[in-house]
Amino acid sequence: MKSLFKMWNTLDIADNERALLFRRNRFELVLKPGRHRVQVMTGGVRIETYDVTDVVFTAAKAKFLLNTHSSILREYLESYELTDYQVGLFYRDGHLVDIIPPGSFRAVWKDVEDVRLDIIDISEAYAIDEKLLGLLGRGAKVGQCKTAVQAISYTEVPDEHVGLLLVNGKFEKLLQPGSYGYWKYNRSVTVKLLDLRLQAIEVSGQEILTKDRVSLRVNLTGSYRVTDPQVVALKLNDYSGFIYRELQLRLREAVGTQALDSLLEDKDSLNLVIADGIRERLAEYGIEMISVGVKDIILPGDMKVILNQVVEAQKESEANLIKRREETQAMRSLHNTAKMMDNNPTLLRLKELEALERITGRIDKISVYGGLDGVLNDLVKLAPRAKSDG
Template sequence: MLGFTTINVADNERVLLFRNNRLERLLQPGEYHLFNLSANIEIIRYDITKPELNNHLGRFLIKNYYDLLGNEVISYDTKENEVGLVYFDGKLSNVIPPNTFKMFWDVAVKVEVKIIDISEDFHVDKRLLPVLVRNKGTSIYVAGSNSIYYAEIADNHVGLLKVNGKLEKILKPGNYGFWRFNQNIEVGILDCRLQNMDINGQEILTKDRVSLRINLSASYRVIDTEKVAVLLKSHTDFLYREFQLALREVVGTRTLDAILEDKDIVNQIVEKRIKSKAYAYGLSIHDVGVKDIILPGEMKSILNQVVEAQKAAEANLIRRKEETQATRSLHNTAKVMEGNSTLMRLKELEVLERVTGKINQLTVYGGLDSVMNDLIKITEK
């Protein structure tokens, strides 16, 4: 129709009608014929099944055209210490940050916004956590991830809640959420179980200037979480450095022989020197032990030669003892046989048996008596 514009509004739509850049009407579902011969007509179409009404002029429209919009549009303006929880038909669907203005169509979907004051209590209600942080792939998960600092503390661990750099609270095992707005939230995790620490590859000079590479192992436990959190930036770095210094002090004041002779003394002294210092910082030392003492190549060769010489000397000593024992036994046997013809004869027969046992062929002259009496004969001198 000449001079007229036709506008169709669906049942799930609302249309803002602007004439000459001024909001004139909110069009409900239906068909409209508008005279536009001399006027500049502009429309903005909205799907009211999507409740959030996005318009950069939102505050202005609500303030100046509330009579046109008020029956179907609701608005919320959070303050600097407020957070809004947006529910669509009873389901948590979005989070409104502080200092934020939002408008919603309150027609096809029931919209409710709960305002939370976070100026004093920035903890997230534990009943909200599963919805905000575990429904991955949903819009509320995205909103929750951007709005909440989530921490999960496992068994035998504690959490160190720091707000703007200050330790606020020690958290027991469990799940926690904190609003990120207006403050810097950080949760550190401390493992309170017995833990191992390896101090490997320590190059140290002994008192007699022998270079050793030593590997040390220790076990420890966090017993005062507040001390560890307040007094130490990193308790593992602290322990590692203290073990290093103690090991260097103990090894550097002893000779190689003293260290090799009794490694346990090194363990005991290192543990004693670390224990009291660690306790002052909330740490308990349970065990310290030298795993390996590695000698340089030349020193290892020399030490092997010394060990080889010691073993050879021990073998010679044993051999000499055995020879002496054998001589003493022969001497005792000779004394027993002396003046005893029967024993002498038995010895002759024993020797005869050994001799004949090693002969392949024996030719006898003079008969069996000659063999028995003349072949082997032990005589006294």
């Protein structure tokens, strides 16, 4: 006759497993690897099986179980509990695999792997030493320790830069080029980078009225360098925006106090006015203004036409003046030549011959009647030949 009630249940536990036996929701014992016969006649039996190769004991009430049944569980499990000011570095077989945050509890299976937990007090010190940073810094980004990204603030300060360390919003110190790491727990840690290299700034498309109420569009460029990072960090939230606004105001002030003609005649004076005012202002905030200059002064379309007409009239007047000067000099030369020929018939005849030469140079053929004397009107008879003695 078959039994109506099942009194025993057979359970196999693998080598990599451990099982917790509960009867009527009360912990009773740990089942080791092997075959076990469990009495189930009384009912309310529950078996929780765990893979010990995961090392960490993941039961929901692990801390309670260890505290209330330590005489049984301490043979199989080891536990760690951190205070609110401690961080745990969890190692398995010598490899850092996890970071345990403050106030955490962790239980691990014994005799599975070489497990170690290094505890660090972060109540006062929050900087991570260089050796540990080598494991947590760049290593966290390639998956060596997945929880490092949430646990630490890692920063690299490049060459020609400086880092501003802020803890809970308060400036702590300057960081020189290198790599740095800080625990995030219990505090807010941020690092702002400042570039110490020469930097350029553009103030473009500024619509400004001159003193004589002409609308101009002006583009300004400048270069600057941060000389005192600590002053910049303490006094300015956005130093590049501050420099832009200061340049904008100085440009408007300089252009608005000058007439259009003076601006177009001497842009260098405009640059000097802006530079002198901005340098002193920025020096108060640890910034050196290296150079500043107006790139473009763009006129409205109708003003361009008017100025082109003015320039054209000026050039035309200059051309007329030069022409009159040349005509005066030519008339003076002709007058002098005429006076010389009036008193010298020979020179006059030579001048006539020169004119005749120029005329004949333009004629292909000349017909002469009456001989050369008729053509020259006795021009070649300049002087009687002297009679020879004899």
